[in-house]
Amino acid sequence: MNKYELLYIISSSATDEQKEELVKKINSVIESKGGQIEGTEKLGMKKFAYPIDFKSEGYYVLVNFSINPEMIKEINNLMNITDKIVRQMFVKK
Numbered sequence: 851m852n853k854y855e856l857l858y859i860i861s862s863s864a865t866d867e868q869k870e871e872l873v874k875k876i877n878s879v880i881e882s883k884g885g886q887i888e889g890t891e892k893l894g895m896k897k898f899a900y901p902i903d904f905k906s907e908g909y910y911v912l913v914n915f916s917i918n919p920e921m922i923k924e925i926n927n928l929m930n931i932t933d934k935i936v937r938q939m940f941v942k943k
Contacts, residue, residue, distance in 0.1 A: 851917055852916065852918075852919055853888075854922065854940055855940070855943060856880075856912070856914075856915065856938065856941075857910065857939050858876070858913075858936075858938035859936040859937045860908060861903075861905065862909065863905075868934060872935070876911075876929070884917060885916060885918075888914040888915055889913070891912040892910075892911055895907055895909055896908065903936060
């Protein structure tokens with residue numbers, strides 16, 4: 851299992867409850883694929899360097915976890931079709 855860092859941005863139009871549900875959903879998806887979450891850090895609202903989908907800010911979340919490399923593509927595909935996620939980035943540590 852490799853260690854990864856996932857940074858994703860939740861749309862600023864999401865309510866606080868939706869943000870919490872989305873964070874729990876992403877963490878549970880990682881765990882269901884055989885991953886082990888080492889930490890989740892909610893960085894809060896931050897301004898974008900340039901507008902994304904006509905919005906200028908978003909809610910940033912950073913997750914550190916270990917998982918088999920084959921599962922990264924599946925998690926990425928799931929995040930691509932999730933409505934409130936604006937962007938995501940996986941980095942291998």
